[in-house]
Amino acid sequence: MSRLVIVSNRVGPVRDAARAGGLAVALVDALRARGGLWYGWSGDTNNQSAGVKVEQAGPLQLATADLTEDEYDDYYNGFANRCLWPLFHYRIDLTAFDRRYYEGYRRVNAKFASGLFPLLREDDTIWVHDYHFLAFGNELRQMGAEQAIGFFLHIPFPSPEVLATLPNHDALVRGLFAYDVLGFQTSRDLERFCDFVVREAGGHVEGDRVTCFGRTIIARAFPIGIDTEGFAKMAAESEDARRQQEKAVRSLRGRAQMIGVDRLDYTKGLPERFQAFERLLDDYPDARGELVYLQIAPTSRGDVQAYREMRQELEGLSGHINGQYGEFDWTPLRYINRAFARRSLAGLYRASKIGLITPLRDGMNLVAKEYVAAQNPEDPGVLILSRFAGAIYQMPEAIAVNPYDIKEVADAIQNARYMSLEERQERFQALFDGLKRDDVAYWRDSFLATLEHEAPMHRNTERSA
Ligand code: ADQ
Numbered sequence: 001m002s003r004l005v006i007v008s009n010r011v012g013p014v015r016d017a018a019r020a021g022g023l024a025v026a027l028v029d030a031l032r033a034r035g036g037l038w039y040g041w042s043g044d045t046n047n048q049s050a051g052v053k054v055e056q057a058g059p060l061q062l063a064t065a066d067l068t069e070d071e072y073d074d075y076y077n078g079f080a081n082r083c084l085w086p087l088f089h090y091r092i093d094l095t096a097f098d099r100r101y102y103e104g105y106r107r108v109n110a111k112f113a114s115g116l117f118p119l120l121r122e123d124d125t126i127w128v129h130d131y132h133f134l135a136f137g138n139e140l141r142q143m144g145a146e147q148a149i150g151f152f153l154h155i156p157f158p159s160p161e162v163l164a165t166l167p168n169h170d171a172l173v174r175g176l177f178a179y180d181v182l183g184f185q186t187s188r189d190l191e192r193f194c195d196f197v198v199r200e201a202g203g204h205v206e207g208d209r210v211t212c213f214g215r216t217i218i219a220r221a222f223p224i225g226i227d228t229e230g231f232a233k234m235a236a237e238s239e240d241a242r243r244q245q246e247k248a249v250r251s252l253r254g255r256a257q258m259i260g261v262d263r264l265d266y267t268k269g270l271p272e273r274f275q276a277f278e279r280l281l282d283d284y285p286d287a288r289g290e291l292v293y294l295q296i297a298p299t300s301r302g303d304v305q306a307y308r309e310m311r312q313e314l315e316g317l318s319g320h321i322n323g324q325y326g327e328f329d330w331t332p333l334r335y336i337n338r339a340f341a342r343r344s345l346a347g348l349y350r351a352s353k354i355g356l357i358t359p360l361r362d363g364m365n366l367v368a369k370e371y372v373a374a375q376n377p378e379d380p381g382v383l384i385l386s387r388f389a390g391a392i393y394q395m396p397e398a399i400a401v402n403p404y405d406i407k408e409v410a411d412a413i414q415n416a417r418y419m420s421l422e423e424r425q426e427r428f429q430a431l432f433d434g435l436k437r438d439d440v441a442y443w444r445d446s447f448l449a450t451l452e453h454e455a456p457m458h459r460n461t462e463r464s465a
Contacts, residue, residue, distance in 0.1 A: 002123045002124055002125045002452065003036055003037065003121060003123075003124050003125070004031075004034055004035070004036035004037070004124075004125050004127065004448070005036060005037045005038075005039065005116070005120065005124045005125065005126045005127070006027060006031065006036060006037070006038045006039065006127050006129065007039050007040060007112070007116065007126065007127070007128040007129065007133060007136060008024075008027060008038070008040045008128075008129035008130060008132075008133070009040050009041050009076075009080070009129075009130065009132040009133070010024050010040060010041065010043065011038050011039065011040040011041065011042070011043075011062055011063075011064055027129070031059075031060060032059070033441065033444075034059075034444075035059035035060055036059075036060065036061070037060070037061045037062075037063060037119065037124075038060055038061070038062050038063070039052075039062075039063040039064070039112075039115075039116050039119075040063075040064060040112070041064065041065065041066075041067060041076075041112075042064035042065060042066050043064075044066045044067075045066060045067050045068060045069050045071075045072045046066040046067075046068070047068050047069060050065075050066055051065070051115070052064070052065050052115045052116075052119070053065070054119070063115075063116070063119060065111070065112060065115045067108065070104070071104060071107070071108050071111075073104070074100060074101050074103070074104020074105065074107075074108075075101075075104045075105045075107070075108035075109075075132075076108075076132070077301075077303050077304055078096070078098065078100070078101030078104055078105070079101035079102055079104060079105035080105065080131060080132045081301055081304055082094075082095070082096040082098075082101065082304060082306075083095055083096050083097065083098070083101055083102075083166070084131045084134075085131065085155070085267075086266075086306075087158060087162065087163070087165070087166060088131060088155045088156055088157065088158050089155065089156060089267045089360070089361040089362075090156075090158060090162060090360075090361055091266065091267070092162065092165055094266070094306050095165070095166075097165075097166065097167060099167060099168075102167070102168045105135070106135055109133060109134075109135040109136045109139050110135075110139045112133070112136060112139075113136055113139035113140045113143060114139075114143065116140070117140065117143045117145065120145065120147065122147070123147070124147050125147065125148050125150075125448065125451060125452055126140070126145075126147050126148065126149040126150070127149075127150045127151075127152065127447070127448070127451065128149065128150065128151045128152075128179070129151070129152050129154065130152070130153060130154045130155070131153065131154075131155055133151075134151075134172050134175060134176060135171075135172065135175045136151075137149045137151060137175065137176075137178040137179045138174075138175040138178035140178070141178045148180050148181075148451050148452060148455050149178070149179050149180055150179060150180060150181040150182075150183065150447060150448075150450075150451040150455070151176065151179040151181070151182050151183065152182075152183040152184075152222065152224075152447060153182070153183065153184055153185070153189070153363070154185065154224070154363050154364070155185075155363040156185070156186075156189055156361055156362070156363050156390065157184055157189040157190070157192045157193045157196075158192065159192050159195070160192065160195050160196040160199055160200050163196055163200075164200060169200075170200075170201070173196060173197070173200075173201060173212075174201075174212075174213050176217075177212055177213045177215045177217055178215075179217060180217055180218065180451060180455035181217065181218045181219075181220070181447070181450050181451045181454075181455050182210075182217060182218070182219040182220075183219075183220060183221070183222040183447050183450075184219070184220070184221050184222070185221065185222075185223055185224060185363045185364045185390040186221055186223060186364075186390045186393050187221045187393070188390075188393075189221065189363075189390070190219060190220065190221045193210075193219060194210060194219065197210055197212050201213070205219075208220045218450060218454060218455055220450060222443055222446055222447045222450075223364065223390065223391075223393070223394055223438060223443065224363075224364050224366070224440065224443045225369065225435065225438045225439040225440045225441075225442060225443050226366055226369045226370055226373060226435065226439060226440055227439060227440050227441070228369070228373045228432070228435040228436045228439045229436060229439070231346060231370055231373040231374060232373045232374065232432075234342070234343055234346050235346035235347065235349065235350045235373065235374035235375075236350075236376070238343050238346070240341065240343035240344055240347065241343045241344065241346040241347035241350065241374075242347060243347065244343070244344040244346075244347030244348055244351075245347035245348070245350050245351045246347075247347075248294075248347065248348055248351035248352075249351055252292060252351075255289070255290055255291065255292050255330070256290060256291050256292070256353040256354070256417065257291075257292050257293075257294055257351055257352045257353060257354075258277075258291060258292070258293045258294070258352060258353065258354035258355075258356050258413065259293075259294045259295075259296070259348060259349060259352035259354070259355055259356065259371070260273060260293070260294070260295045260296070260297075260355075260356045260357060260358075261295075261296045261297075261345065261348075261349075261367045261370075261371075262295075262296075262297050262357075262359070262367065263297070263298060263300040264297040264298060264299050264300055264307065264310065264311060264314075264337065265300060265301070265307070265310075266306055266307070266310050266360075267359055267360055267361050267362060268297075268358075268359045268360070268362070269358045269359050269360040269386065269403040269404075270295070270297060270310070270314055271310070271313055271314060271317060272358065272360070272403050272404060272406060272409070273295070273356060273358050273403070273409070274295075274314065274317040274318060274321060274333070275317070275406050276358070276406045276407075276409035276410045276413070277293050277321065277332070277333065277410075277413070278317075278320075278321050278324075278325075279406050279407060279409075279410035280410040280413050280414060281321075281325050281332060283407075283410055283414075284410070284414050287413075287414070287417065288325060288330075288332075289327060289330050291332070291413075291417065292330075292331070292332065292333075292334060293332060293333050293334070293356070294334045294336070294348065294352070295318075295333065295334070295335045295336070296336050296338075296340060296345075296348070297314070297335070297336070297337060298337060298338050298339045299311065299337055311337075314335070315335075318333050318335040321333050345370070346370070346374045347374075349370060349371045349374035349375070349381075350374045350375060350376060352371070352381055353381045353382065353416075353417070354381055354382050354383075354384060354413060354416045354417070355367075355368065355371035355372070355381060355382070355383045355384065355385075356384050356409075356413065357371065357383065357384065357385050357386065357389065357391075358384065358385070358386040358401060358403035358409060359386050359388060359389050359403065360386070360388060360403055360404070361388050361389075362386070362388065362389040362390060362391070363390050364389070364390040364391050365385075365386075365389040365390065365391045366391075368383060368385050368389060368391045368395060368398070369391060369395075369435055371383055372395070372428065372431045372432060372435060373432065373435060375428055375432075377425070377428060377429070377432070378425075379421065379424075380424050380425060380427075380428035381424070382399065382416035382419050382424055382427070383395070383398040383399065383427075383431065384398065384399045384401055384409070384412045384413065384416055385398035385399070385400060385401070386400075386401060386402075386403045387400045387401065387402055387403075388402075388403065394434055394435075394438060395431055395434065395435075397426075397427040397428075397430040397431045398427070398431065399412045399415065399416060
């Protein structure tokens, strides 16, 4: 088996999964089994060039490089998080179209590619991740890399009209054709990519072969999963999870708990979610004193203005809801801005009768999957899931809602509160079976099989043609 080289912005078995987000969680799970080299940003900024640092961490070699302050501003806070992130989540209003950011982004992609190039072996398989490194493959190719290189996009791919608002969209999409395999979260993302290639770039599509800019690549949907059985076992059996669950149940004193867990990000629809909870308390007085909504939302990307503003808005809303509806012995909304250990999180999911996951847009959403995996099959909770999360395509047995429709979400919560045990069990079983089948190992193996077995055959045919 060839060596696997993973490239992603953040690297390694992270201590703070909440801040690192879903990508790091998924890759830790994916790589535990296979080992290899994992390369990316150290998380530090340093204006002296320290080069690439390589260290061993169990079966993994971790290779990291620092960013300078300017690179951090232009590449990470700038193009990645103030331009690509909002734009790919359909927030044109929050997108900063600043060409300086794009230049910084290209420079950092080139710098990281030149840091990796000398570490590569001839038969490595290279798997690049997410919107930070759209241009990475092209930079490596220009240095002469001939290895199989795949790319997986963890966030949505926008519609052609939205992508076309970006001044450098043509160069970015052209760069993607340096990869051999492109992976998307859902078939809708894949369709939008193909649409762009055909309508905006004059390419053509035949099955999963996409031709443009003189190259043919494989593009496919590979919906990311979680370690379903591992997570379920942790929720049911680990001492920490059980302790956290008992603590939660004790503090609820017979009341039901509804949970949301999200990085504090404007794509997650938190203000709308808080408003839906308020609407529930308004429209359904029987929920007052009976339901506690626990929202865990650790701060992320605090350097970006839009994130600071949203945080203030949420503090205002939560204060208002608790002031308006709270009783001396009942706090309706428990809003917590910090990370929890994964085991504790598993216990909290299990203690919750409802999982309320209503992003305005989300590539996949692993929290929805974790919530289901953590349930007690004898008495499972109900998942309410946004129709704009990628996960909805794999989880049709969740209650699907439009997160912008406050009344619809309030009604869904009320419906979930009174759902019969039989219906809850049926929905849970169907969801759990799906998550067990399409877990993180399946995601990893199917992507790598395409990259390692299908792409080389395809490259050979291209060469001999
Ligand atoms: P994220 O936007 O970070 O991921 P998500 O998929 O839900 O969103 O993953 C978040 C992860 O962080 C989960 O594993 C969750 O348990 C963990 N987490 C969140 N809050 C936490 C807390 N307070 N304490 C501990 N852990 C916490 C991006 C994309 C998603 C895509 C993933 C993976 O935006 O759409 O599903 O990558 O591809």
